[in-house]
Amino acid sequence: MNLNLEEALRLGERAGADEVEVYAVSNRSIEIEIKRDTIELARESLVHGVGIRAVVDGAVGFASTNREERLSDAATLAVKTARLRRSNPKWRGLPSRTEHPVVKGLYDRKIEDIGVEECIDHAFEMIRGVAGTRETSPVRGRVTCTTTEHEILNTSGVEALEKATVADAYIETISRRDGETATAYDFEVSRRIDGINFYGIGKSAAELSRRSLGTTKVLSERTTVLLQPMAVADLLEQTFVPALSAENVQKNRSSLRGRLHTTVASEDLTIIDDGLVRGGLRSAATDDEGTPSQRTMVIEKGVLQTYLYDKYTADQDETVSTANAIRYTYNQTPVISTRNFIIEYPDSGVIEETRSGVIIHSFIGAHTANPITGDFSVEARNSFTIRDGEIREPIKTMMLAGNVFELLQNISGAGSDVKNLGSIITPTLRIEEMKIV
Amino acid sequence: MEPDFYDIRIIDTRASSIVLDNDEIKETSHSFIRGASVRALVGGAWGLVTTESPDGLREALKEAVRLAKAAGEREKKGRIELAPIKKPLVRDLPTIRKNPEDVDIEEKMELVREISGSAQKPGVSSVRTVYSESEVSVEYSNSDGVRGCYTLPRIGFSITAVAHENGDYQAARESRFAVSGFELFDREDPLVIASETADIAKSLLGARSARGGLMPVILDPELAGVFIHEAVGHAAEADHVLEGYSVFEGRLNTMVGSPLITVCDDPTIHEYGYYPFDDEGAEPRKTVVIENGLLRSYLHNRETAGRLGGVSCNARADGSSRPIVRMSNTYIDKGESTFEEMLEEIECGVYLIGSRGGQVDPGDGIFQFNAERGYLIEDHELKTLLKDVSLSGDILEMLNEVVAVGSDLKMHSGQCGKAGQVVPVSDGAPHVLVKRAIVGGSG
Numbered sequence: 001m002n003l004n005l006e007e008a009l010r011l012g013e014r015a016g017a018d019e020v021e022v023y024a025v026s027n028r029s030i031e032i033e034i035k036r037d038t039i040e041l042a043r044e045s046l047v048h049g050v051g052i053r054a055v056v057d058g059a060v061g062f063a064s065t066n067r068e069e070r071l072s073d074a075a076t077l078a079v080k081t082a083r084l085r086r087s088n089p090k091w092r093g094l095p096s097r098t099e100h101p102v103v104k105g106l107y108d109r110k111i112e113d114i115g116v117e118e119c120i121d122h123a124f125e126m127i128r129g130v131a132g133t134r135e136t137s138p139v140r141g142r143v144t145c146t147t148t149e150h151e152i153l154n155t156s157g158v159e160a161l162e163k164a165t166v167a168d169a170y171i172e173t174i175s176r177r178d179g180e181t182a183t184a185y186d187f188e189v190s191r192r193i194d195g196i197n198f199y200g201i202g203k204s205a206a207e208l209s210r211r212s213l214g215t216t217k218v219l220s221e222r223t224t225v226l227l228q229p230m231a232v233a234d235l236l237e238q239t240f241v242p243a244l245s246a247e248n249v250q251k252n253r254s255s256l257r258g259r260l261h262t263t264v265a266s267e268d269l270t271i272i273d274d275g276l277v278r279g280g281l282r283s284a285a286t287d288d289e290g291t292p293s294q295r296t297m298v299i300e301k302g303v304l305q306t307y308l309y310d311k312y313t314a315d316q317d318e319t320v321s322t323a324n325a326i327r328y329t330y331n332q333t334p335v336i337s338t339r340n341f342i343i344e345y346p347d348s349g350v351i352e353e354t355r356s357g358v359i360i361h362s363f364i365g366a367h368t369a370n371p372i373t374g375d376f377s378v379e380a381r382n383s384f385t386i387r388d389g390e391i392r393e394p395i396k397t398m399m400l401a402g403n404v405f406e407l408l409q410n411i412s413g414a415g416s417d418v419k420n421l422g423s424i425i426t427p428t429l430r431i432e433e434m435k436i437v
Numbered sequence: 438m439e440p441d442f443y444d445i446r447i448i449d450t451r452a453s454s455i456v457l458d459n460d461e462i463k464e465t466s467h468s469f470i471r472g473a474s475v476r477a478l479v480g481g482a483w484g485l486v487t488t489e490s491p492d493g494l495r496e497a498l499k500e501a502v503r504l505a506k507a508a509g510e511r512e513k514k515g516r517i518e519l520a521p522i523k524k525p526l527v528r529d530l531p532t533i534r535k536n537p538e539d540v541d542i543e544e545k546m547e548l549v550r551e552i553s554g555s556a557q558k559p560g561v562s563s564v565r566t567v568y569s570e571s572e573v574s575v576e577y578s579n580s581d582g583v584r585g586c587y588t589l590p591r592i593g594f595s596i597t598a599v600a601h602e603n604g605d606y607q608a609a610r611e612s613r614f615a616v617s618g619f620e621l622f623d624r625e626d627p628l629v630i631a632s633e634t635a636d637i638a639k640s641l642l643g644a645r646s647a648r649g650g651l652m653p654v655i656l657d658p659e660l661a662g663v664f665i666h667e668a669v670g671h672a673a674e675a676d677h678v679l680e681g682y683s684v685f686e687g688r689l690n691t692m693v694g695s696p697l698i699t700v701c702d703d704p705t706i707h708e709y710g711y712y713p714f715d716d717e718g719a720e721p722r723k724t725v726v727i728e729n730g731l732l733r734s735y736l737h738n739r740e741t742a743g744r745l746g747g748v749s750c751n752a753r754a755d756g757s758s759r760p761i762v763r764m765s766n767t768y769i770d771k772g773e774s775t776f777e778e779m780l781e782e783i784e785c786g787v788y789l790i791g792s793r794g795g796q797v798d799p800g801d802g803i804f805q806f807n808a809e810r811g812y813l814i815e816d817h818e819l820k821t822l823l824k825d826v827s828l829s830g831d832i833l834e835m836l837n838e839v840v841a842v843g844s845d846l847k848m849h850s851g852q853c854g855k856a857g858q859v860v861p862v863s864d865g866a867p868h869v870l871v872k873r874a875i876v877g878g879s880g
Contacts (some may be wrong), residue, residue: 081465366805379805437649
């Protein structure tokens, strides 16, 4: 199929748009699915489609297709729906042509050239990683290698073309002893195939599920809680990240509204949103509407420095975009989200320093947290007691309740175990006085 | 080489949506997306090729066969035997009275504005209204000679109201989605629903946080439906059972819950999880999963039914993804109790209402989900309004603790995610009384 992007721009302009943007993506991926300790399925998928945004008087219409014969319909509909909307006098226009930074390490030829057989080898490496742990076996897993090319063209002269690769490996394990079972998962994701330790993922998931056997019950109390990187990411993505979105702030559904340049977190906490990290999973020359990527100080020593903007919300606040327009597929309009969201806190021996508390690997149900108030009540997964500076017994069931904005104020330490989870890069964080049930 | 089996699905989707955010149309979007999926089985493994184009399907089939061979050749694996299915007869399709395509976009925008306006009251700081419609056409064929096609429209709206007072924000959300034409808006009064949603958000500003602990609870039909979907339905999916990842493994024909509990999955009823045939071409059928506490049946696709025995009619796929075992319309069947009788049983407990979603680990049987709100029950009466209250525990313990099931069965539409695939489903229940459950909250 051949989708002619310049043609789509012209079609939109001819239909009466002031401005037109075409976003095209072309993906090829190979995916291996593991079930128990065998390969169940090998998949190859091709995606190729375009999304068209048309602007009339500052109102934006959108249509998408992956069918050549529908390209003209899509362009016309984008313009038609834009016309039906109220004009937006604050809109200053789509991003315009500028110099784009160069970000290295986003493409790995080995991934583009990889064959299904090699992906299968990696899947078996992961399975072998599980095999060394007694009483434990894989439940399911996945190895995916994707090559993506995306192109952004607009009538203000933006022309951004980028090719990038991602390898992603994931495994879940189950451990059994005397009728008791425990599960765990682990994953790694990288721009380079050599950046992934397939054997190590299997091994770490297996060890975690086995260590989670032989549980004890805990009593409701307020105590010190150590959140490991996945647990931190689970919580922040659902609560804190939406509160930073300029759109949510402007629409009066963010608890951070009116909090700019005030202390919103522990004064040792710094958070940077950086679209330029070498090899970063959310790195690119531009964001997904063509604004050059940048490094943005979000929280500096506990003080909120900025919200996250795309071009539209930046125009409403008469400021500049922070290059946080993200598209997950070609058939949706961009949304405001993080680039590489880096959480920094001075590290220390957080486990050894803890006399009494719990450590939590990840959560179940983090998506049920209240994204506006930041209140949450979530089930901990693979959690353990800590006594006298050592990790002790696994905990059967435990809920953690609290508020993410209070949590950020109560951080008292961090580990040195920084992990890149895709969009959030964080160490283990220690929080004082959390409620466990 | 010839595969043992192959099938081809071509899916054509036309979709559009309008998002109104406060007074501003945030988004209007249209899409025309086509996808094709070619699946081949060789021995003990599958190959799958997905593309957007139904051109070149012969090449895609060859590639799918190559992938299946590569996936299976490294180890000695048993052959996968697919259970036979009944060829589909597409009949009893829901009647569509108003084709959404015939309704002007201006009229739809006006409707969305009215819905939103109905929720804009003093104290409500933000209202988000989403309208969406889609029409999906599926063409299925396989190497056993099964063929079928259908076109199904879906439509619906959701409203989220946020109330704001003294730095506190509380949200409420309500939605109606259905396999239906534009007549959905005649059946359900969206303005009343929007107005009630705004009232709920406002009332939550004055609500208290729940104090966590073990106590008797009454679940409303929506939350009980989420429980049955998340905690019971997922554990009954035979692929989880085969993975050794279900608390129901090895428990067929044993008691897994209170004799008051009967759970069914029924893709034939015209709720949001309806389908004329499943994504392996099988005729839909009602499955009784639990009958009076006895685990009767898992839910199957052809592969799991081939391994475990059972009827295959729950294979579903998100677009051109692979068909896996999914629920359709899942519910706890009616009992005989009334809500008042349930209140009579409780001196001190909680009534949990609505859902903000949930999650379950069907392997170790642990679930967690959040209610939209709740009421403290004291001396058999509903007292203080509660916010941010959640329920968690062990699936089997919870099923055993059910001591009353109401007669007021009600279904809710939603989306269910599994293995990265999202499909439309509905779930429901009557009011359910649970003697002891873990309630979470920060109060």
